[in-house]
Amino acid sequence: MSRLLIVSNRLPVTVHADQGDVSVVPSAGGLVTALRGPHERHGGLWLGWPGDLARLTEEQRRDVEDRLEQLGAVPVHLTSAEVSRYYDGFSNGVLWPLFHYLVEKLHLDARHNWESYREVNERFAEAIVARYRPGDRVWIHDYQLTLVPAMLRRRIPDARIGFFLHIPFPAAEVFRILPWREQVLRGMLGADVVGFHTTAYRYHFVYSAARVLGLDPDLETLAYEGRRVRLGAYPVSIDVDEFVRLARDEEVRAEARRIRESARGRKIVLGVDRLDYTKGIPRRMLAIERFLEREPELRSKVRFIQLAVPTRENVDAYAEFRRVVNELVGRINGSYGTLDDVPIHFLHRSMPMAGVVALYLAADVMMVTPLRDGMNLVCKEYVASRIDDTGALVLSEFAGAAAELIEALLVNPHDIDAVASTIQRALVMSPSEQRVRMQALRRRVVTHDAHRWSHRFLNDLERAGGVPPAVGAARRPEGAPQGSTIASARSAPSLIVMLDYDGTLVPLEAMPELAQPGEALVTELRELAARPRTQVHVVSGRPREDLERWLGELPISLHAEHGFFSRAAPGEPWVALREAALDWKPRVRDVLQGFVDRTAGSFIEEKMVSIAWHYRAADPELASQTAREVPLELGEALREHDLELIAGRKVLEVRLRGVNKGVIVPRVLATMGPDAVVIALGDDRTDEDLFAALPPTALTIHVGGGESSAAFQLPDPASARRLLRALVA
Numbered sequence: 001m002s003r004l005l006i007v008s009n010r011l012p013v014t015v016h017a018d019q020g021d022v023s024v025v026p027s028a029g030g031l032v033t034a035l036r037g038p039h040e041r042h043g044g045l046w047l048g049w050p051g052d053l054a055r056l057t058e059e060q061r062r063d064v065e066d067r068l069e070q071l072g073a074v075p076v077h078l079t080s081a082e083v084s085r086y087y088d089g090f091s092n093g094v095l096w097p098l099f100h101y102l103v104e105k106l107h108l109d110a111r112h113n114w115e116s117y118r119e120v121n122e123r124f125a126e127a128i129v130a131r132y133r134p135g136d137r138v139w140i141h142d143y144q145l146t147l148v149p150a151m152l153r154r155r156i157p158d159a160r161i162g163f164f165l166h167i168p169f170p171a172a173e174v175f176r177i178l179p180w181r182e183q184v185l186r187g188m189l190g191a192d193v194v195g196f197h198t199t200a201y202r203y204h205f206v207y208s209a210a211r212v213l214g215l216d217p218d219l220e221t222l223a224y225e226g227r228r229v230r231l232g233a234y235p236v237s238i239d240v241d242e243f244v245r246l247a248r249d250e251e252v253r254a255e256a257r258r259i260r261e262s263a264r265g266r267k268i269v270l271g272v273d274r275l276d277y278t279k280g281i282p283r284r285m286l287a288i289e290r291f292l293e294r295e296p297e298l299r300s301k302v303r304f305i306q307l308a309v310p311t312r313e314n315v316d317a318y319a320e321f322r323r324v325v326n327e328l329v330g331r332i333n334g335s336y337g338t339l340d341d342v343p344i345h346f347l348h349r350s351m352p353m354a355g356v357v358a359l360y361l362a363a364d365v366m367m368v369t370p371l372r373d374g375m376n377l378v379c380k381e382y383v384a385s386r387i388d389d390t391g392a393l394v395l396s397e398f399a400g401a402a403a404e405l406i407e408a409l410l411v412n413p414h415d416i417d418a419v420a421s422t423i424q425r426a427l428v429m430s431p432s433e434q435r436v437r438m439q440a441l442r443r444r445v446v447t448h449d450a451h452r453w454s455h456r457f458l459n460d461l462e463r464a465g466g467v468p469p470a471v472g473a474a475r476r477p478e479g480a481p482q483g484s485t486i487a488s489a490r491s492a493p494s495l496i497v498m499l500d501y502d503g504t505l506v507p508l509e510a511m512p513e514l515a516q517p518g519e520a521l522v523t524e525l526r527e528l529a530a531r532p533r534t535q536v537h538v539v540s541g542r543p544r545e546d547l548e549r550w551l552g553e554l555p556i557s558l559h560a561e562h563g564f565f566s567r568a569a570p571g572e573p574w575v576a577l578r579e580a581a582l583d584w585k586p587r588v589r590d591v592l593q594g595f596v597d598r599t600a601g602s603f604i605e606e607k608m609v610s611i612a613w614h615y616r617a618a619d620p621e622l623a624s625q626t627a628r629e630v631p632l633e634l635g636e637a638l639r640e641h642d643l644e645l646i647a648g649r650k651v652l653e654v655r656l657r658g659v660n661k662g663v664i665v666p667r668v669l670a671t672m673g674p675d676a677v678v679i680a681l682g683d684d685r686t687d688e689d690l691f692a693a694l695p696p697t698a699l700t701i702h703v704g705g706g707e708s709s710a711a712f713q714l715p716d717p718a719s720a721r722r723l724l725r726a727l728v729a
């Protein structure tokens with residue numbers, strides 16, 4: 001049976017060793033809460049870091065490993081130097097603040113932290129390989145392991161790999177600050193499915209990939225290295241039944257009553273967060289201070305409880321942050337406390353889930369006001385626990401959960417006045433308004449629970465994969481031609497080699513004039529043409545002048561503008577395919593010039609019988625939107641003048657209908673005997689016309705990733721040229 005291998009930095013339990021005592025306790029944080037259900041249901045393995053086992057005796061270690069095994073947990077051990085570099089230094093000192101838009105907290109200079117991050121990601125990939133069985137699904141989680149999908153893909157190319165990011169993916173303008181932006185994107189794109197909490201995070205990812213890697217932006221699927229990577233928004237959630245069960249539990253209810261009694265008639269306003277600077281605790285405290293200042297008559301009627309769970313205490317920013325929060329709480333309690341009570345009850349500890357639910361049941365108002373939060377599960381837990389439809393939720397607009405929980409009182413956590421007013425509003429909310437809002441919230445949380453979250457993701461993972469269509473083509477070529485195929489072509493009585501230029505013989509460049517052939521390529525083509533009974537044809541979309549300037553001396557045939565012009569040998573004239581009306585050009589040029597003017601970095605390439613608008617160097621977001629408008633604006637001109645608009649790789653080209661690379665095929669074949677072997681290589685949509693016009697016996701080769709009607713495929717121009725050299729050898 002197909003197993004689910006869950007892979008995350010943290011295991012569902014963490015081992016603590018304290019002065020000889022060893023405890024194995026449930027890990028804190030939303031990721032672990034969300035994944036417990038799928039792990040138990042699918043009965044697979046969970047690979048992750050168990051905490052520090054270095055100080056355990058051999059016997060204690062064996063005992064811990066037995067307990068982990070019973071839980072289906074596979075430990076990936078980290079040294080204390082790795083914890084400090086990979087986890088504290090890079091994951092939580094670089095990626096965490098950057099992805100939460102807290103750029104001033106970034107520590108980018110410690111390169112060894114990045115090295116360690118890479119090494120530990122390799123270790124995770126190795127650990128997966130060691131446990132992997134064919135048919136397993138691998139689900140990798142979060143920012144600590146962004147490189148693992150690609151590392152695993154290299155080791156097991158046909159593995160089914162999912163990746164889910166639990167924190168926000170920031171806007172491209174913020175993401176590209178990261179010196180390792182390319183590696184992180186390529187790492188994540190190793191997966192078949194990449195999941196985010198919200199459509200906004202997915203959008204940022206797509207445009208980061210477009211900007212940094214030059215991929216074509218598409219919100220559903222990215223074509224990457226010959227694969228199709230599916231992107232989805234899957235808002236994570238909680239095990240609702242478990243919270244309802246705890247909310248009905250007599251002991252939990254008794255504890256909730258005790259908490260209320262100790263508040264002596266005061267209303268309770270609750271916060272539950274890891275003590276993380278993203279959670280907005282200081283600004284929440286300032287809003288409480290503002291509220292107390294503004295509402296003297298309510299001071300004795302409210303108790304604020306803040307449960308602050310210790311977290312990442314070895315990261316400098318967290319230690320400093322704890323000091324700031326302590327000072328604030330001290331100041332407010334000093335100003336507004338009495339001999340009887342203090343306004344803020346601040347608890348710096350973690351609690352068992354039953355204790356947390358008792359707090360949820362006791363609280364009249366729940367404050368969840370992070371500055372940024374990937375999702376935030378605390379707010380969903382509060383809603384699930386309020387089985388009698390009472391209570392008010394104050395929720396930050398910057399939590400991923402705000403996209404779903406729109407019936408909460410949504411606030412901007414940066415606006416202290418607004419948060420203070422919202423506390424007041426929540427405290428006086430009528431029971432009927434509470435019910436209307438809470439019922440709507442509960443409906444959404446109940447129907448979109450953790451079970452549904454994992455089900456949706458794993459369903460998409462089941463169906464994902466495959467390769468992207470190369471424009472205009474329909475299937476995946478078989479792979480590189482075998483040595484025997486090349487050998488039989490070499491021994492054929494005569495050989496016709498038809499070659500596209502850009503993207504096939506040379507890599508694509510930002511500006512067409514930069515893609516010059518270089519001496520090595522010129523020599524290779526000369527040697528190929530010198531083979532006995534061999535014809536070489538370069539069949540390009542380029543104008544005659546480029547081909548003449550770069551390849552004109554060679555004893556080969558040149559075909560420019562997709563075969564509209566041909567030149568048989570050096571010194572011979574260029575011959576046009578037919579008479580062509582060119583009266584459409586000013587009109588088309590005008591329209592395309594409008595697109596150049598509003599899309600910086602794009603340009604027009606004008607040839608004799610076609611005009612192309614190139615946008616590979618333009619801002620990808622702008623260019624992809626603009627490209628959609630081109631057919632609309634050109635529609636009438638295309639119809640009136642019988643023109644075609646052809647989409648290539650980041651280029652749109654207007655040309656006469658019926659002029660394509662296929663038109664030269666009958667002429668070329670007529671020059672050789674029927675037993676000539678034809679080899680054709682091309683990378684783009686326009687080369688599909690050539691492949692389609694060739695006889696089925698031709699050896700057609702698509703250069704690059706994706707689908708094509710070609711029989712074979714080579715990854716890049718370098719391998720295409722190796723094949724040409726092999727023909728000569």
Ligand SMILES: O=P(O)(O)OC[C@H]1O[C@H](O[C@H]2O[C@H](CO)[C@@H](O)[C@H](O)[C@H]2O)[C@H](O)[C@@H](O)[C@@H]1O
Pocket residue numbers: 009010028029030031032034142143166167236311312373374375376377
């Ligand atoms: O493992 P730690 O370093 O102690 O941190 C705990 C977890 O914090 C983060 O949680 C995120 O995941 C939640 C569930 O998807 C989401 O609701 C929340 O907004 C996120 O911040 C972190 O992403 C996890 O990797 C940590 O395990």
Ligand SMILES: O=c1ccn([C@@H]2O[C@H](COP(=O)(O)OP(=O)(O)O)[C@@H](O)[C@H]2O)c(=O)[nH]1
Pocket residue numbers: 027028029030031033272273274307309349350351352356375376377378379381
């Ligand atoms: O003492 C506590 C208090 C809270 N939580 C849980 O920690 C998770 C916090 O998840 P959230 O998504 O809100 O934020 P994260 O901490 O993952 O950033 C929730 O399931 C809480 O119930 C916990 O494990 N121990």
